[in-house]
Amino acid sequence: xxxxxxxxxxxxxxxxxxxxxxxxxxxxxxxxxxxxxxxxxxxxxxxxxxxxxxxxxxxxxxxxxxxxxxxxxxxxxxxxxxxxxxxxxxxxxxxxxxxxxxxxxxxxxxxxxxxxxxxxxxxxxxxxxxxxxxxxxxxxxxxxxxxxxxxxxxxxxxxxxxxxxxxxxxxxxxxxxxxxxxxxxxxxxxxxxxxxxxxxxxxxxxxxxxxxxxxxxxxxxxxxxxxxxxxxxxxxxxxxxxxxxxxxxxxxxxxxxxxxxxxxxxxxxxxxxxxxxxxxxxxxx
Amino acid sequence: xxxxxxxxxxxxxxxxxxxxxxxxxxxxxxxxxxxxxxxxxxxxxxxxxxxxxxxxxxxxxxxxxxxxxxxxxxxxxxxxxxxxxxxxxxxxxxxxxxxxxxxxxxxxxxxxxxxxxxxxxxxxxxxxxxxxxxxxxxxxxxxxxxxxxxxxxxxxxxxxxxxxxxxxxxxxxxxxxxxxxxxxxxxxxxxxxxxxxxxxxxxxxxxxxxxxxxxxxxxxxxxxxxxxxxxxxxxxxxxxxxxxxxxxxxxxxxxxxxxxxxxxxxxxxxxxxxxxxxxxxxxxxxxxxxxxxxxxxxxxxxxxxxxxxxxxxxxxxxxxxxxxxxxxxxxxxxxxxxxxxxxxxxxxxxxxxxxxxxxxxx
Numbered sequence: 215x216x217x218x219x220x221x222x223x224x225x226x227x228x229x230x231x232x233x234x235x236x237x238x239x240x241x242x243x244x245x246x247x248x249x250x251x252x253x254x255x256x257x258x259x260x261x262x263x264x265x266x267x268x269x270x271x272x273x274x275x276x277x278x279x280x281x282x283x284x285x286x287x288x289x290x291x292x293x294x295x296x297x298x299x300x301x302x303x304x305x306x307x308x309x310x311x312x313x314x315x316x317x318x319x320x321x322x323x324x325x326x327x328x329x330x331x332x333x334x335x336x337x338x339x340x341x342x343x344x345x346x347x348x349x350x351x352x353x354x355x356x357x358x359x360x361x362x363x364x365x366x367x368x369x370x371x372x373x374x375x376x377x378x379x380x381x382x383x384x385x386x387x388x389x390x391x392x393x394x395x396x397x398x399x400x401x402x403x404x405x406x407x408x409x410x411x412x413x414x415x416x417x418x419x420x421x422x423x424x425x426x427x428x429x430x431x432x433x434x435x436x437x438x439x440x441x442x443x444x445x446x447x448x449x450x451x452x453x454x455x456x457x458x459x460x461x462x463x464x465x466x467x468x469x470x471x472x473x474x475x476x477x478x479x480x481x482x483x484x485x486x487x488x489x490x491x492x493x494x495x496x497x498x499x
Numbered sequence: 500x501x502x503x504x505x506x507x508x509x510x511x512x513x514x515x516x517x518x519x520x521x522x523x524x525x526x527x528x529x530x531x532x533x534x535x536x537x538x539x540x541x542x543x544x545x546x547x548x549x550x551x552x553x554x555x556x557x558x559x560x561x562x563x564x565x566x567x568x569x570x571x572x573x574x575x576x577x578x579x580x581x582x583x584x585x586x587x588x589x590x591x592x593x594x595x596x597x598x599x600x601x602x603x604x605x606x607x608x609x610x611x612x613x614x615x616x617x618x619x620x621x622x623x624x625x626x627x628x629x630x631x632x633x634x635x636x637x638x639x640x641x642x643x644x645x646x647x648x649x650x651x652x653x654x655x656x657x658x659x660x661x662x663x664x665x666x667x668x669x670x671x672x673x674x675x676x677x678x679x680x681x682x683x684x685x686x687x688x689x690x691x692x693x694x695x696x697x698x699x700x701x702x703x704x705x706x707x708x709x710x711x712x713x714x715x716x717x718x719x720x721x722x723x724x725x726x727x728x729x730x731x732x733x734x735x736x737x738x739x740x741x742x743x744x745x746x747x748x749x750x751x752x753x754x755x756x757x758x759x760x761x762x763x764x765x766x767x768x769x770x771x772x773x774x775x776x777x778x779x780x781x782x783x784x785x786x787x788x789x790x791x792x793x794x795x796x797x798x799x800x801x802x803x804x805x806x807x808x809x810x811x812x813x814x815x816x817x818x819x820x821x822x823x824x825x826x827x828x829x830x831x832x833x834x835x836x837x838x839x840x841x842x843x844x845x846x847x848x849x850x851x852x853x854x855x856x857x858x859x860x861x
Binding site for chain 2: 220226256260284285289293350377424
C-alpha cells in the first residue's frame with residue numbers, strides 16, 4: 215500500500231530530476247564525485263540517505279527492489295529502507311539477488327554476479343578517498359582535478375614499511391579507468407574485484423556529504439597496490455558453517471560463553487539459496 | 500546452535516510501540532497539548548524553528564512533543580517535513596528597521612533614540628528556583644504601556660554617519676541557498692550567514708566563546724540586540740505589488756568590532772551580524788561573533804589558525820542534523836568492516852609474533 219500523501223518514491227519530481235542529472239554526470243565521468251543538493255530525508259544522515267535518494271531517483275513502478283545491509287536482507291536498517299519504499303513507491307520487493315532490478319546496499323556487493331539491466335546503489339558515508347589524508351574539501355577537489363594522488367601512494371607505502379601490509383581492509387581505494395581515485399564505500403576489500411567490469415550499473419550516493427558518483431557497466435576498476443605488494447582480496451579462512459561455501463565473505467559469530475566461533479555467509483540470499491540446493495556446512499542442523 | 504536472525508520487521512514495530520508508550524509517560528498525568536508547549540516552552544519552540552529553518556510554532560511544538568523534548572530530534576522532524584513542502588517563491592527582504600521591538604538594547608551607548616528596552620529577559624533574574632511554579636503557575640499581569648510610534652533606527656546608522664564603521668552597501672544579488680544547492684567552498688558571506696542561522700546553537704556558542712578567549716579574537720561590542728516581529732511581504736506578480744502575508748519574530752544582533760586597519764582597509768569599526776528566527780538571543784550573538792571571525796580574509800586580517808576563522812571547519816560541522824546522524828550511525832551494524840579489521844589485526848599479530856620468536860632464537 216502506498217502513502218498517498220507523498221509523491222512516488224517520496225521525493226518530488228523536480229528533486230528527482232536534479233538527482234538524475236547528477237547520476238548522468240557521474241556515469242559520464244566514472245569515479246568523479248558530483249556535488250548534488252542532497253535533501254533532508256525522513257531517516258538520519260548516516261542511515262543511507264544518499265543511497266535512498268539515488269534509489270528514489272532511479273526507481274520506476276515496474277522495478278523490483280532489494281535492500282541489503284552487511285550483506286543481509288533482514289538487518290534492521292535494510293528492513294526499514296525496504297519498508298520505506300514499499301510505503302512510498304509501492305514497488306515489488308525481493309530478497310533474491312537475481313530477481314531484483316534495483317539493489318540498495320550498505321557495505322557489501324552480493325556474491326552472485328549481477329547482470330545487465332540491474333542497478334546496484336551503494337550507501338556512502340565519506341565519499342572522498344583522500345579525506346583522511348587531507349581534511350579540506352577545497353584541497354582534495356584540487357588534488358583530484360590535478361590527478362595528484364602521490365599522497366595516497368605514500369600512505370599505502372608507509373603502511374607496508376610499518377606493518378608489512380597495506381593496513382586498509384575495507385573502503386579500499388580504487389582507480390577508475392586510469393583516472394579518478396575512488397572510495398568504493400566501506401565494502402570489505404574482498405569485494406573490490408567485483409567492482410570492475412561489472413555488468414550492472416553501480417551508483418554511489420553520499421547524502422550528508424552531498425556527493426553522487428558512478429561506475430557505468432564494464433568499467434575498469436583497479437585496487438591501488440604496488441608491483442611487489444599486489445592487492446589481495448581476503449576473507450576469513452573458513453568455509454561457511456551453514457552452506458559450506460568457500461568462496462563467500464563470512465561473518466564471525468560468537469556462539470557460546472566459552473567464546474566458540476562460527477563463520478557464516480554475510481550474504482543471506484546466497485547462503486539460503488545454497489542451503490535450499492542441498493549444500494550443508496558443518497554447523498547446519 | 501546458530502539460528503539466522505529473522506524478524507527485524509517485528510522488532511522495529513515493537514520498538515516503535517514501546518517508544519510511543521514511553522513518550523506518553525504515566526497516563527495518570529494529563530497529556531501535554533501542542534498549545535501548552537507552544538505557549539509555555541516557547542524558547543524551545545523558537546530554537547526548533549530556527550535550526551529547523553521553518554517558521555511554524557505549532558509544528559515546532561508538535562515536533563517537540565513527538566521527540567519527547569529532545570530538541571535536536573525535533574529539529575530533525577521539522578527539517579524532514581520542510582523538504583516535502585513546495586516552494587511558491589521568495590519573500591521580499593524583511594526590514595528589521597521597522598521591527599515592532601519587544602526588546603532592544605545597546606551595549607555601546609547609554610541612551611539613544613528609541614531607548615533601551617529590556618523586554619522579557621532572564622538577564623537580571625536571580626537564578627533561584629521558584630518553588631511557587633511547582634505549586635501553581637499563576638502570575639500577576641505585567642505592567643504595560645503603549646509602544647512609541649515610529650521606527651527604531653539601528654545603532655550602527657549613527658556610527659555610519661561619522662564614517663566610523665565600515666560601509667554595508669545595498670546589494671540586491673539573490674543570496675545562494677544551501678537547501679537547494681550543495682554547499683561548496685569558498686562560501687560567500689550570505690551563504691555563511693545562512694549556514695550559521697540554522698547551525699547548532701551549542702556549536703555556534705562554543706566557537707563564538709573561543710574567539711572571546713583568544714582563538715581569533717575580534718573584540719565585539721553588542722552595538723544592538725533587538726527582538727520583535729517584522730512583517731513578511733511577498734511580491735505577487737499577478738497584482739504587480741507586494742502583499743503582507745504574515746509576521747515573524749526575529750532576533751537581530753549587530754556587533755561593532757574594533758579594527759585597527761589592515762593593508763586594504765582603514766582603521767574603523769567593523770560589523771558582524773546575527774539574525775535568527777524567534778527569541779533566540781544567545782544564538783544570534785554567537786552567530787555574529789562567528790560571522791566576524793570568518794570575515795578575516797575580506798578584511799585583510801591574519802589567519803591565526805583559529806577554528807572560528809576556518810570556514811570549511813565551521814560550515815561543514817555546524818549542522819546538528821548532519822552531525823548527529825553521522826555520529827549516531829556508528830551504532831548501526833558494522834559486522835562486515837569489523838570482520839575485515841579482525842582478519843587484518845590477526846594477520847599483523849601473527850607476523851609480529853613470528854618475528855619476535857625469530858629474534859629470540861637469534
